[in-house]
Amino acid sequence: MDFFQNLMLGLNVALSLNNLFYCFLGVLIGTVVGVIPGLGVLAAISMLFPMTFGLEPTTALIMLAGIWYGTTYGGSTASILLNLPGTPANAITCLDGFAMAKQGRGAVALFMTTIASFFGATVGIILLTLFTPVIAEYALNFRSAEYFSLMLMGLVAASTISSGSAIRGFAMVILGILIGLVGMDSQTSTLRYTFGVLGLLEGVSLIALAMGVFGVAEIIMSVRRVRAADIDPETLKLRAIWPTRDDVNRSWFPMVRGSSIGSFFGTLPGTGPSIAAFLSYAIEKRISRSPKRFGNGAIEGIMAPEAANNAADQTAFIPTLSLGVPGSATMALMLGVLMIHGIAPGPSMITDQPELFWGLIMSFWIGNIFLLVLNIPLIGLWVRLLTIPYHILYPAVLVFICIGAYTSGFSELYVWMVFFFGVLGFLMRVLDFPGAPLLLGFVLGPLMEEHFRRAMLLSRGDFMTFFDRPISGAIMALTGLILVWGIWSGQTYKNKTAQNESSNDST
Amino acid sequence: MKNIITAFALSIGMMTSGLVQSAYPDGPVTIVVPYSPSGNTDVFVRHVAPYLEKIWGQTVVIDNKPGGGSMVGTAYVANAKPDGKTFLVTTSAFVTAPAVQLDLPFDSRKDLIPVANVGYVSYILVTNANSGFKNLQEFVAASKDSPKFAATAGLGTTTHFAIEQFAAASGAKVDVVHYKGGGPAVVSIMNGEADIYGSSVSSAGKNLKAGKIRPLAVLGDERIKALPEVPSTRELGYPSTEIKQWVGVFAPAGTDPAIIKKLNADINTVLRDEKLIAKLTPLDWTLEQSTPGGFAKQVDVELTKWKRLAAEKGIKK
Amino acid sequence: MEISLDRDRVGGLSLIALGVLATYVAITWYPLGTPQRMGPGMFPAGLGILLVFLGALQFLLTLGRPVSSFKIRVYSPLFILGGIAAFALMIVPFGLVPAIAGVIVVSSMAELRFRIFDITLLIVGLSLLAPFIFSFCLGLPIDLFSWPF
Numbered sequence: 001m002d003f004f005q006n007l008m009l010g011l012n013v014a015l016s017l018n019n020l021f022y023c024f025l026g027v028l029i030g031t032v033v034g035v036i037p038g039l040g041v042l043a044a045i046s047m048l049f050p051m052t053f054g055l056e057p058t059t060a061l062i063m064l065a066g067i068w069y070g071t072t073y074g075g076s077t078a079s080i081l082l083n084l085p086g087t088p089a090n091a092i093t094c095l096d097g098f099a100m101a102k103q104g105r106g107a108v109a110l111f112m113t114t115i116a117s118f119f120g121a122t123v124g125i126i127l128l129t130l131f132t133p134v135i136a137e138y139a140l141n142f143r144s145a146e147y148f149s150l151m152l153m154g155l156v157a158a159s160t161i162s163s164g165s166a167i168r169g170f171a172m173v174i175l176g177i178l179i180g181l182v183g184m185d186s187q188t189s190t191l192r193y194t195f196g197v198l199g200l201l202e203g204v205s206l207i208a209l210a211m212g213v214f215g216v217a218e219i220i221m222s223v224r225r226v227r228a229a230d231i232d233p234e235t236l237k238l239r240a241i242w243p244t245r246d247d248v249n250r251s252w253f254p255m256v257r258g259s260s261i262g263s264f265f266g267t268l269p270g271t272g273p274s275i276a277a278f279l280s281y282a283i284e285k286r287i288s289r290s291p292k293r294f295g296n297g298a299i300e301g302i303m304a305p306e307a308a309n310n311a312a313d314q315t316a317f318i319p320t321l322s323l324g325v326p327g328s329a330t331m332a333l334m335l336g337v338l339m340i341h342g343i344a345p346g347p348s349m350i351t352d353q354p355e356l357f358w359g360l361i362m363s364f365w366i367g368n369i370f371l372l373v374l375n376i377p378l379i380g381l382w383v384r385l386l387t388i389p390y391h392i393l394y395p396a397v398l399v400f401i402c403i404g405a406y407t408s409g410f411s412e413l414y415v416w417m418v419f420f421f422g423v424l425g426f427l428m429r430v431l432d433f434p435g436a437p438l439l440l441g442f443v444l445g446p447l448m449e450e451h452f453r454r455a456m457l458l459s460r461g462d463f464m465t466f467f468d469r470p471i472s473g474a475i476m477a478l479t480g481l482i483l484v485w486g487i488w489s490g491q492t493y494k495n496k497t498a499q500n501e502s503s504n505d506s507t
Numbered sequence: 508m509k510n511i512i513t514a515f516a517l518s519i520g521m522m523t524s525g526l527v528q529s530a531y532p533d534g535p536v537t538i539v540v541p542y543s544p545s546g547n548t549d550v551f552v553r554h555v556a557p558y559l560e561k562i563w564g565q566t567v568v569i570d571n572k573p574g575g576g577s578m579v580g581t582a583y584v585a586n587a588k589p590d591g592k593t594f595l596v597t598t599s600a601f602v603t604a605p606a607v608q609l610d611l612p613f614d615s616r617k618d619l620i621p622v623a624n625v626g627y628v629s630y631i632l633v634t635n636a637n638s639g640f641k642n643l644q645e646f647v648a649a650s651k652d653s654p655k656f657a658a659t660a661g662l663g664t665t666t667h668f669a670i671e672q673f674a675a676a677s678g679a680k681v682d683v684v685h686y687k688g689g690g691p692a693v694v695s696i697m698n699g700e701a702d703i704y705g706s707s708v709s710s711a712g713k714n715l716k717a718g719k720i721r722p723l724a725v726l727g728d729e730r731i732k733a734l735p736e737v738p739s740t741r742e743l744g745y746p747s748t749e750i751k752q753w754v755g756v757f758a759p760a761g762t763d764p765a766i767i768k769k770l771n772a773d774i775n776t777v778l779r780d781e782k783l784i785a786k787l788t789p790l791d792w793t794l795e796q797s798t799p800g801g802f803a804k805q806v807d808v809e810l811t812k813w814k815r816l817a818a819e820k821g822i823k824k
Numbered sequence: 825m826e827i828s829l830d831r832d833r834v835g836g837l838s839l840i841a842l843g844v845l846a847t848y849v850a851i852t853w854y855p856l857g858t859p860q861r862m863g864p865g866m867f868p869a870g871l872g873i874l875l876v877f878l879g880a881l882q883f884l885l886t887l888g889r890p891v892s893s894f895k896i897r898v899y900s901p902l903f904i905l906g907g908i909a910a911f912a913l914m915i916v917p918f919g920l921v922p923a924i925a926g927v928i929v930v931s932s933m934a935e936l937r938f939r940i941f942d943i944t945l946l947i948v949g950l951s952l953l954a955p956f957i958f959s960f961c962l963g964l965p966i967d968l969f970s971w972p973f
Contacts, residue, residue, distance in 0.1 A: 140698040167885075171839050171878040174871050178846050181868055184582075187662060187685055189575040189608035190854055190864040193846075198612065201582055202572065216904065223900045223934045332544040332690075339550045339709075391935050392942055395928045398904070399950050402911040402927055403920070403958060407966065415912035419905055426901050430894065431835040449867045450687070457684055458656065458700065461860035 007129075010358030014366055019059050023363050026063035027370045030070020034086045035077045035382075057341040058356050062363040064334050069121060069313040069364070072273065073371045076113045076306055077382050081106055082397065084215040088206065089273035089309035091439045092281045094214065096294065096301030103297050110379040111241035112299060113306040114372060116255050120307030121368045123259035124266060124314030129361055135267050135315075136322035142268055145455040145466050149475035150268070151448045154275040156479050157282035158437045160486030169437045172428075176441025177448065179204055186446075187453060199413040207408050209442055211401045212421025213428065213435045219394045220426050241379055243299070251303045254284050258304035262311030267319060273312040277305035278440050286485060314364060321357065531766060535566040537593045541580025541600075543573040543688050547628065547707050548754055552596050554786060555625075558777040573688065576604050576661035578611060581757075585613035589761035594770070595619065599753045602809035604663030606817035615810060619757040621802040622767050623774045626787075626794040627753040630669050630705040630726040631737060635696050636719055643723040643743050646703060650679040657681035658692040658701035660710075665752045666692070668813060669705040669726055675820055677745045696720050707752060708733050708791040726750055733791040755802060771799050831894040832886045839879025847872030900934045907931030919969040920959075921951045 013019065055063070075086025080097035093113065100109040127135070142150075155177075159169030182193040183203030194200040243251075258280040265276035284304045285294045294301050320331045343353060405414040428435060459465035467473045538556070540549050549571065556567040572580035577600040584595035605615045613619070632643065640646040649655065657674070659667040662685050674681050684701055686692040689710030695701040697719050705726055714720050715734075725731050727749040728741045740748045756774060758767055777783065778794045787794065827834075850869035857863025910926035925947045932943050955968055 140694070143695075143698060143700045165882070165885075167878050167882050168835070171875060171882070174875050174878070175842065178842075178868060178871055178875075184575045184579050185864040186574050186576075186579075186687055188855075188864050189578050189604070189662065190610065191612065192854060192864055192868065193849065198582075198586055201579055201612070202574065216908065220897065220900045220904045220934075223904065224936070336544040336549060336553060391932065391939070392946060395907070395931050395943075395946050396950060398907055398927055398931050399911075399924050399954060402908060402915075402923070403954055403966075406911075406915055407958060412912045412916050415908060415915065419908045419912060422905050422908060423901070426905075427838075430896050431831060431838065433835065452867065453862045454684060454686075456859055457682070457861060461858065463859070 006354065006358045007362070009354060010360075010362035013058060013355050013359030014062070014362035018056075019062050019359070019363060020366070022055070022059050022063040023066050023367050024370055026066020027070040027073075027367050027374065030067040031074035031371065031374060031378075033067065034071035034074020057338060057343055058359050060337050060341075061334060061356070061360055062367075064337060065317075065360065065364065066367045066370075068330055068334075069310065069367065070371060072309055072313055073114065073117050073375055076117070076302075077110060077375075080109045080113065080302070081382055082215065083218045084397075085210050085439070087273075087309075088210065088439055088443050089277045089305075089312075091210065091214070091274070091436050092277045092305045093302050095281070095436060096296070096298050099295065099297040100299070100302070105297065107241040107379055108243050108247065109299075109302055110382065111376065112243055112247065112251065113302050114375045114379075116251070116258070116303040116306040117310040118368055118372050119255045120259045120262055120310035121314050121364070123256075123307075124263050124311035125361065125364050125368075127263050128314055128318060128364070132318050132322050135318050139267050139319055141471065143455075144451040144458065145469050145472040146475065147268070148448055148451040148455055149466055149472045149479065151275065151444045151451070153475055153479040153482065154279050155437070155441060155444060155448075156483050156486070158278045158440045160282060160286075160482065166483075166486045168433050172433050172435070172437040173441035176438040176443075177445030179209065179438075180442040180445030181449065186450065197413075199409075199411060203446075204442070205405070205408055205414050205417055206442065208405050208414050208417035209421050210439060211405060212418045212423075213425035213438060215397065215401055216418060216422030217425030217429050217435070219398065220422070221429055222390065223394065241376070247299045250299050254280075254300040254304035255307045257283065258307035259311040261304075262308030263315045265308075266312030266315030272316065273309035274440060274443050276308040276312040278436070280304040280308040282482070286482075317360075321360075531769060532563050532565050532592055534592055535568055536563065537568045537570050539570045539572055539580050539584050539587075539593065539595050541572050541574075541577035541583075541595070541597050543690070544571050546689055547709050547752075548596060548598055550709065550790075551625075551754060551787070551792070554783065555777055558780060558783060559773065562773050562776065575608070576600055576663040576667075576685075578604050578608060578663070581619070582612050584757065584759055585618035587759045589759040589763075591758075591762050591766040593759065594622070595757040596625075596754060597757065598755075599665045599751075599809070600661075600663060601755065601757070602806060603665050603668045603813045605810060606668075606813040607663045616807065618760050620760055620762060620767060620799070621806045622756040622758050622799055623771045624753055624755045624795055624797040624802045624805065625774065625778060626792050627751040628707045628709070628791045628793075629731050629751055630666065630707060631711065631731075631734065632673070632703055632723045632726060632740075633693075633696055633706050633711055633715070633720045634703050634723055635699050636721050638699070638702060638721070640702075640723070643738075643740070643745075646723060647677050647679040650681060650702075654680040654682050655702040656700070657683050658695045658704040659683055659685050660689045660692050661685050661687060665750065666705045668816070669750045670703070671820060672750055672816070673705070673726060673740065673745065673748045675816075676747045677740075693720065705750075731791055733789065755806070767799055771797070825896050825898050826893060827896055828891075828893045830886055830889075830891040833883055833891075836879045836881075836883030836886065839882065840876050841879075843872045843875030843877075843879060845872070846875065899936060903934035904931050907934075917970065919967045920955060921968050924950050924954060 014023070071087055072089060075090040076093050076097065078084045078086040079090040079093040080101050083094050083098040085091035085094055097109045097113070100106060155173045156170070159173050160166050178193075180203065182200055184191055184201055191201070261280045261283070262273065262276040265272065265279070281301060281304055284300045285291050288294065288298075288300065316331055320335055343356065401418060402415055405418045406412060408414050425435065428438075455465055456463070465472070467476055536559075538552055540552050542548050549569070552569055556569060560567050572583055574580070577597050581595060581597060581601060584593060587593045601615065605611060634640055634646065640649060646655070657670045659670060661667065666689070667683060667685070670681060670683065673679070681703065684695070686695055689706065692701070692704050693706060693710055693714060696704050697714060703723070708715075708731070711720060711722075715722060722734060722737045724743055725734070725737050725739045727739055728746075730737060730739050756770070758770070775796045778796065784794060847869045850865040850872060854865030854868075855863035856865045856869065907927040907930035910930045911923045914926045915923040928943060928946050928950065932939070932946075955966075959966055959968070
C-alpha cells in the first residue's frame with residue numbers, strides 16, 4: 001500500500017472521537033502516574049488492563065500506549081522539582097534538573113524537558129513509521145554477547161558521569177548490581193542475599209530503592225536548610241518558563257544526539273529508556289566544551305536524556321509489534337492485549353492489520369501533542385508547589401513515599417526497604433558517593449548477569465567471545481575508550497584543581 | 508393472587524440463593540500467574556478471567572510474578588494467606604521444576620492444594636528456517652557429530668524436560684540453554700543462537716506462519732489439529748517422547764475445602780462455555796474437566812516421575 | 825557532628841567491607857560452577873572482589889594528602905528515618921490514617937521545633953487527600969483504621 005495512503009488510513013483511525021478520547025485519557029493518567037512519586041507504570045497499566053476488555057484492540061492499545069509514554073513526561077516533573085525520579089529513566093534528569101530548580105530555573109527546566117520529550121518522541125515515531133521491519137531484522141543480530149557488551153558500556157559511561165572520581169561511580173554501579181542480584185536467581189532458583197527474608201524472593205523493589213536513595217536522602221539533607229523565602233516570585237510567572245537564547249542554542253544538538261541514541265536502544269528488547277538516558281548524558285558531558293557545568297544546571301544535561309528516553313519509549317514498540325518480543329514488562333502487557341483479541345504480532349501484522357498498526361502510530365503523534373498541551377500550563381502549578389514552606393512540604397512528600405512503597409507490594413516490608421535505602425542514601429551523601437550509577441546498576445545488573453552467563457555457555461566457556469564477535473568487539477572497544485577518557489579527564493580535573501589550590505596557596 | 512405469592516416466593520428464593528452465592532468471594536480475587544504477561548498461560552488466564560468475573564460478580568486481578576521457571580510465583584502463593592482469594596494458575600512446570608531445583612522455599616505437596624486441571628497444549632520442535640536440517644532425522648544425526656544448542660523457556664520448565672526426554676529417546680546430543688520464557692526462546696531460534704526448541708503453538712505464533720521458524724515435528728504420539736501437516740515424533744521413529752503442557756489451578760494450603768470445591772465447580776462451568784472453547788482451540792488448547800482429588804493424584808504421580816527421570820538422566824542445574 | 829577521619833578513607837574502607845561481605849557470602853553459600861556453566865555465586869563473588877579493589881584504590885589515593893574531616897548530621901536522619909519506621913510499624917496494626925499521623929509527627933520533629941498548628945493541618949489534610957487518591961480514585965484495598973486488640 002502506498003505510504004501516504006497508510007498515513008491517511010492511520011489518521012482516520014486515530015482521529016475517531018472514541019480513539020481520541022481514550023488517547024487523551026491514557027496520556028492524562030500517564031502524566032499523573034508519572035508525577036506522583038511511588039506510583040509505577042506497571043502498576044497503573046495492570047490496574048487499568050481490565051478496563052480494556054470492552055474496548056476495540058486498537059483503542060485499548062492507544063490508551064495503554066498513552067499511559068506508557070505519558071509517564072515519562074510526568075516523571076521528569078518530580079525529578080526536577082523534588083530530586084525524586086518518577087521513573088528510572090528520569091533519574092539522570094535529577095542531576096541537572098534539580099540543580100536548575102535550585103537556581104530558580106525550575107520552570108524553564110520543566111518547559112524545556114517537555115519540548116525535548118516531544119522532539120525525542122517525534123524522532124522515534126518517524127523511525128517507527130518508516131523502518132519497522134528493517135530495524136526489527138537488524139535487531140535480531142544482537143545476541144547475548146552483544147547485549148552484555150552494550151550494558152557494560154552503559155554502566156561504564158554511567159560511572160564517569162559524576163564530576164568526582166570515576167572510582168566512586170564505578171563502585172556505586174557495582175553496589176547497584178549486587179543489590180539487583182538479591183532474590184531468586186532465575187537460572188538456578190537459588191535464593192541469593194535474602195538472609196531468610198521471604199519477601200525478598202522477587203528482589204528489592206525499584207521504587208523503594210529510588211525513593212530511599214534519592215527522595216529520603218534528599219529530605220534528610222535539606223531539612224532546616226531550605227528556605228521557601230529564597231525563591232524569587234519572578235520565577236513563578238508564566239513568563240518564567242521562557243528559556244534564554246543561550247539555552248535554546250545549547251539545546252539543539254543534545255536533543256538530536258539524545259533522540260538518536262534513544263531510538264537505537266529502544267529497538268533492542270530489554271535495554272530500554274534508562275540506559276539510553278544515561279548514555280546520552282555521559283556523551284554530552286564528554287563532548288561538551290565546558291563539562292564542569294554538568295551537575296550544576298547545564299541545560300544539555302536534561303535535554304539529551306529526556307529526548308533519549310522518550311525516543312526509546314516509542315521505538316520500544318518496534319520489536320513488540322514486528323517480532324512479538326516485548327522489550328519490557330509493560331510492553332508484554334500490551335502484547336497481552338493484542339493476543340487476547342486474537343491478534344498475534346509478527347512480521348505479517350503490518351499487512352494483516354493495517355488499521356491497527358497505522359492507527360496506533362498516528363495516535364502516538366496525537367498523544368504527544370496532547371501531552372505538550374497538557375503539561376505546559378501545569379508547569380506553573382508544579383512550580384508553585386515549591387513555594388510551600390519546606391517544613392510542610394517534606395512530611396507530605398514522606399507520606400506519599402510511604403504509601404507508594406506500601407502499595408507497591410501491600411506489605412510493610414517495602415516501607416522498611418525505603419527505610420534501609422534511606423540510610424544507605426544518607427551515608428552515600430555523607431561519603432560523597434553518587435546515586436544515579438547505583439540505580440542504573442540495579443536496573444541493568446541482573447540482565448547483564450543473565451547475558452554474560454548465556455554468552456559464556458554458548459561460547460563453551462570462551463571469554464574471548466565478547467571480543468571476537470564483530471559487533472560485540474566494536475562495543476567493547478568503545479567501552480574501553482569511554483573508560484580511558486573518563487579516567488584521563490578525571491585526572492586532568494584533579495590536576496587542575498590541585499594547581500588552582502597550590503596557586504591559591506602561594507598567594 | 509396465586510401469581511403474586513409465586514412471584515414473591517421466587518424472588519425470596521432468588522435473593523437467598525444470591526446471598527449464599529455472594530458469600531464467596533466477598534472481595535477481589537487475585538490470580539497469580541508465575542510467567543510474564545503475553546505468555547501462553549497468561550493469555551489463557553486473561554481469556555478466562557472475564558467469565559469468572561461474571562459468575563462471581565467480583566474483580567479478578569491478574570498478578571504476574573515471573574522468574575525461576577515459574578518458581579518465584581509458586582513460592583509466593585505457597586506462602587500466601589489461605590483466605591480463599593489468592594490462587595495460582597501455573598503449568599506442568601509445577602511438577603517438573605522441583606525435580607531439578609532442589610532447594611525451593613516450599614514443599615510442592617504440602618504447601619499447595621491442587622484445585623483443577625484446565626487443559627493442555629502440545630509442543631512442537633522448531634528450528635530456524637535457514638538452519639539446513641531438512642527434517643528431524645537430519646538434526647539428530649548432525650547433533651551426534653557435534654552437539655547442538657537446545658533452547659528452553661527456563662530451568663525445570665516443561666520445555667526443558669520435553670527436550671531432555673527427546674534427547675534421551677533419540678540419542679541426540681544437545682546442550683541446553685535457558686531463556687526467560689517462551690518469547691526469548693523463540694527469538695533465539697529466529698536469530699540462530701539456538702538450534703532447536705520445543706515450543707507451544709502460541710509461543711511460536713505468527714513467526715511460524717511467516718516462515719521465520721520451521722516446525723520439525725510434534726512432540727508426541729499424534730499430530731495436532733492446529734498444524735496438520737507436521738509429523739509426530741512417533742511417526743518419525745522416536746517413541747516415548749510424549750509430553751504435554753497442562754495448566755492447573757492451585758490454592759495455598761489451609762484454604763477452606765468448601766471454597767476449593769466451589770472454585771473447581773465454577774472453573775469447570777466456565778470451561779464448558781462454547782465461546783471460550785472456540786477462542787482457545789485455534790491456539791491448540793484442549794480443555795478438560797477435573798476434580799480436586801483427581802488432579803491431586805495426577806500431580807503426585809508426575810512429581811515422582813520427573814524426579815526419577817532427572818535423577819536417572821543426571822539432569823541438574 | 826564532626827568526624828575527624830578522612831572522608832575518602834572512610835569511604836574506601838566501607839567499600840572494602842561491603843566487597844568482602846558480598847564475596848564471602850557468595851563463595852560460602854552459593855555454588856560457583858564453571859566458566860561455561862556459571863553458578864549463582866560466581867558473578868556476585870567477582871563483583872565483590874572488584875568492590876574491594878576499588879575501595880582499596882580509593883583508600884590508597886588518599887595517602888599523602890592531608891586528612892579532611894567531615895561533618896555528619898544527626899537529628900535529621902534520626903527523625904526522618906524514624907518517621908518512616910513509624911509508618912512501617914503502624915500501617916498494618918493500626919491502619920492508614922494513624923500511620924500517616926505517625927510519620928508526620930515523628931518526621932516533623934526533625935525541625936527541632938514543635939509547630940502544633942502546622943502538624944495538625946498536615947495530618948488532617950493528608951488524611952483526607954491520601955485516602956481519596958489511593959482508596960477512592962485508584963481503588964487500592966487499604967484499611968483506613970484498624971485495631972489489633
